[in-house]
Structures are given as C-alpha cells and as structure tokens.
Amino acid sequence: MNFKTGKNKEWGVWNNLNDYFKEKRIDQLHKATLSISNQTFAIKKMCVFILTATLGIMQNFRKENNCSDYSGIILCGTIIMLFYLADSVAYYYQSKLRNLMRKIELEIKENNNAYCKDCGQCRENIKLGSKVFPKIVLLKKSAVNGSHFFYVVLFLICIVFFYLLPF
Structure with a gap:
C-alpha cells in the first residue's frame, strides 16, 4: 500500500484512506438504521398484543360489573400514547442517523469533486452543512x-x- 498516492485494492473506488473510512462509517450507520426500523415494527406488534390483552380483560370486567365507564378508554389511550412516544423516539433517531449518513455522503462528494452536473444543488447542500x-x-x-x-x-x-359494542 502506498499512503502518498492512496492506491490500495481494498479501498475500492476511493481516492484516499479518509474516504474509505467514511464509507465504512456509512455502512455501520445504515445497519444501525435498519436495526431501529425493525425495532419500530416490533413496537407496533407489542402495542397490538398488549391492547388485545387489555381489551379482553376490560371486556370481562365490564360483563362482571355491568358498567360502562371511561376507565377502559383512558387505559387504552394511555397504552397507545406510550407506544406512540416510543415509536416517535425511535423514528427520530432513525432520521438523525439518515441525516448523518447524508452529511458524510456529501463530504465524500466534496472531497472527490463529484457533483451533479445539471445543477449546483450538491454544492449548496454541502455549504449548508448541518442546516440541510x-x-x-x-x-x-x-x-x-x-x-x-x-x-x-x-x-x-x-x-x-x-x-358501540354491547357488553
């Protein structure tokens, strides 16, 4: 390997070692983003499971006590809100990782002068930095x-x- 010219078969198409490590960082961030995406699906499945169990218990309770109060709807609303918040946090970090991947990609384009020839949008995005x-x-x-x-x-x-359903 020649460090002055940056020629190495393992680096692929990258001109220097810094861009190679940035590519590896993008790969790691992509895997983390996919993992978070899978977790958001699991959050939704868990929410349905817990709501189904809660609705079954509450229906049984309503039959035994012959009442219809607001506690069931409040309980279900609370459960849904908690899972919604967990899903929102996961989505926020997923978006943040995608944002970071985009910034690294724009840095690589800047280093290699790989811009869109039709428009200067890539250069404008690089100039904006974190404001993208x-x-x-x-x-x-x-x-x-x-x-x-x-x-x-x-x-x-x-x-x-x-x-709407009779008990």
Missing part, C-alpha cells in the same frame, strides 16, 4: 408521520370496542 436537515424538522417528522396513523386507527378501534 435542521433539528426542528427532524422533531416534526418524528412526531407526525405516515406510520403513526396506525395509532390513530388503534384508538378508534378502542372507542368502537368500548362504546
């Missing part, structure tokens, strides 16, 4: 996104279960 994906945007995206519609549907199912 501001923290407030990540927080908003993690709080409200398409996958969280699942929790709204679960809450509606709980309402239907408790108030």
Whole structure:
C-alpha cells in the first residue's frame, strides 16, 4: 500500500484512506438504521398484543360489573400514547442517523469533486452543512408521520370496542 498516492485494492473506488473510512462509517450507520426500523415494527406488534390483552380483560370486567365507564378508554389511550412516544423516539433517531449518513455522503462528494452536473444543488447542500436537515424538522417528522396513523386507527378501534359494542 502506498499512503502518498492512496492506491490500495481494498479501498475500492476511493481516492484516499479518509474516504474509505467514511464509507465504512456509512455502512455501520445504515445497519444501525435498519436495526431501529425493525425495532419500530416490533413496537407496533407489542402495542397490538398488549391492547388485545387489555381489551379482553376490560371486556370481562365490564360483563362482571355491568358498567360502562371511561376507565377502559383512558387505559387504552394511555397504552397507545406510550407506544406512540416510543415509536416517535425511535423514528427520530432513525432520521438523525439518515441525516448523518447524508452529511458524510456529501463530504465524500466534496472531497472527490463529484457533483451533479445539471445543477449546483450538491454544492449548496454541502455549504449548508448541518442546516440541510435542521433539528426542528427532524422533531416534526418524528412526531407526525405516515406510520403513526396506525395509532390513530388503534384508538378508534378502542372507542368502537368500548362504546358501540354491547357488553
């Protein structure tokens, strides 16, 4: 290996050792992002499992006591809210890792002068640095996104279960 020219078969297409390590870092971040993605799916499955058990217990309790109070809907809403918060935190860190991967990718493009020829958007994104994906945007995206519609549907199912179905 020649450190002055950066020629090495293991480095692949990268011009220097720094870019090679950045590529490895992107690979590690990608694996961590996939792991978090799998965990968010597990969070949703666990939420459904716990809600099913809770609805069964609450239905049995309603039959025995011949009552319909708001405790069941409050309990289900609390369970859904806790899982929603856990899912939002996981989504936030997933977005943050993707943001970091994007910044490293832009640094590699800057080092190798690999820009889009049609537009200067890559250069503008590099100049913006951390402002490409501001923290407030990540927080908003993690709080409200398409996958969280699942929790709204679960809450509606709980309402239907408790108030529209006879006990």
